[in-house]
Amino acid sequence: xxxxxxxxxxxxxxxxGIGAITVKxxxxxxxxxxxxxxxxxxxxxxxxxxxxxFTEASVGAGVSTVVFVAAVFRxxxxxxx
Amino acid sequence: MExxxxxxxxxxxYWCYIVLLMxxxxxxxxxxxxxxxxxxxxxxxxxxxxxYVSISVKKEGTLPTIIIDPVTGTHTARxxxxxxxxxxxxxxxxxxxxxxxxxIALALxxxxxxxxxxxxxxxxxxxxxxx
Numbered sequence: 001x002x003x004x005x006x007x008x009x010x011x012x013x014x015x016x017g018i019g020a021i022t023v024k025x026x027x028x029x030x031x032x033x034x035x036x037x038x039x040x041x042x043x044x045x046x047x048x049x050x051x052x053x054f055t056e057a058s059v060g061a062g063v064s065t066v067v068f069v070a071a072v073f074r075x076x077x078x079x080x081x
Numbered sequence: 082m083e084x085x086x087x088x089x090x091x092x093x094x095y096w097c098y099i100v101l102l103m104x105x106x107x108x109x110x111x112x113x114x115x116x117x118x119x120x121x122x123x124x125x126x127x128x129x130x131x132x133y134v135s136i137s138v139k140k141e142g143t144l145p146t147i148i149i150d151p152v153t154g155t156h157t158a159r160x161x162x163x164x165x166x167x168x169x170x171x172x173x174x175x176x177x178x179x180x181x182x183x184x185i186a187l188a189l190x191x192x193x194x195x196x197x198x199x200x201x202x203x204x205x206x207x208x209x210x211x212x
Contacts (some may be wrong), residue, residue, distance in 0.1 A: 001138055010097045017124050018103055021108040026116050031121050042128050048144060048164045049134045055176050064123070064183055072116065073189040075194040079114040080201055 006046055013039045026072045026079050034065035094135055102127035114198045115190045119183065126179040130172045137165035 016036035023029045037060035045053040089096070105128060108121025143166040149156045190200065197205045 001140075006094065006189065006192060008100060014097060014104070016101055018105045020124070021104065021117055022167055026114070029117065029120060033123065036124070039125070043131065044134055047134055047138050048142065049137070049169045049172075050144065052130075052134055052169050052172055052176065057149050059176055059180050060127070067184060067187055068084065068120075069117075071191055074191050074199055075116075079117060081113045081117065 001046055001048070006043070009039055009043050009046065012044065024079050024081070026077050027069065027080075030065060030068035030072055033068060034061050037061040037064060086144050098128050098132045098135070101131070104128075113202050115186075115193065115202065119186045119190065122186065123179060123183060125183075126175070130175050130179075132171050133168045133175075137168040143168075174183075 012047060016032055016039055020029050020032040020036055022079045023032060037056060041061060042058040044050075044056060102125060105123075105125030108124065109118050112118055112121060132180045140163075143162055145163040145166045147156045147158050193205065194200055197208050199205060199208075
């Protein structure tokens with residue numbers, strides 16, 4: 001495990017997480033959540049959990065984002081907070 | 082005092098996981114929009130999965146695969162060299178469960194939107210009280 005890379009990606013994960021819950025546009029929040037999931041996948045491949053990283057990249061960053069975007073298109077895109 | 086500071090800094094990853102957990106919890110409790118609440122729930126779940134995976138990390142550890150020596154044809158497997166794979170397998174299940182909960186939560190949110198024509202929690206409560 002390379003700790004410099006670990007720290008950089010951990011900060012990116014936290015920034016993406018905060019961004020995903022503060023952005024007022026729900027489509028932007030969904031895309032930021034996809035970025036969050038992908039950063040999480042990188043973090044797991046750094047830790048040596050490649051099986052978990054594979055699953056997260058396909059299921060978390062792929063399917064979740066698509067499902068979120070589909071749900072946002074079927075409902076409203078605006079959010080008050 | 083220096084011991085305490087070095088202890089805190091050396092466990093930096095756990096502090097980051099706590100921050101992520103608190104972000105998810107905050108979004109689930111405070112945010113008014115249902116989609117934001119679902120995003121918060123997912124952040125909470127991934128933070129817990131991250132914690133479990135980070136338990137299994139070992140310094141100088143490799144993946145649990147058997148390496149066959151090309152010269153002698155024998156293979157050596159020393160368990161002390163390997164990263165603990167048990168938390169990985171457990172968390173694989175947890176990721177699949179989190180996607181299932183995400184799908185159901187979004188389906189319920191779409192149903193609620195069709196019924197009340199809004200995703201904001203306070204407006205939904207106001208409409209329920211009016212009925």
